[in-house]
Amino acid sequence: MIIRKLYRFEAAHIVRNCSSDRCKYSLHGHSFRCELELTADRLDAGQMVYDFGLLKRHVKDFLDAFDHATLFWERESAQFRRAVERHSRRWIRMPVSPTAEQLSRVIFVGARALLAATERANGDEAARVHSVTLHETDTGCAQCFEDDADNPAMGVVDPARIAFSPAVKAEWRDPRMWDKLLSGARFKTPRPAVQIARRA
């Protein structure tokens, strides 16, 4: 079974080396929509694949980082990188170019890492990321599955090379969330308040 959660964010990027002069030479923005799909072959104690409420924590903060941010490739010129980092408060620097395809991979890798670091407390151990679909416009999107996220031929998406600006991190519930993830920390999950015994 698959469940899907929709996120929206407005972000700016430049897509280098593409055919469109507008896209490759000019910072421009999109109203992105991101569908995060989780799958499991069994249900948790609440008879869900994964409690949507739990996604309102680290995964929500991670997706919120993209909103009103300038998304740029670490291989931009030093001059470009410095200008963005100095004159735009919200930015994300990444190891791949911020195309819809690569953004879907970056989001897949980030959401997967955050879920993997989150303690499972309600029998939801089977839940995992199935895909990330990133809509850049009303008519065009990219969908990333696990094989795509881990395909080195598409570029390695190493969480340690995804950098969030201080202003982005300051708006997280825990500004050190990403640093903790990279250092191997575990995130706690609230236990369900009421437990109803299951029939044997």
Ligand SMILES: [Zn+2]
């Ligand atoms: Zn674009």
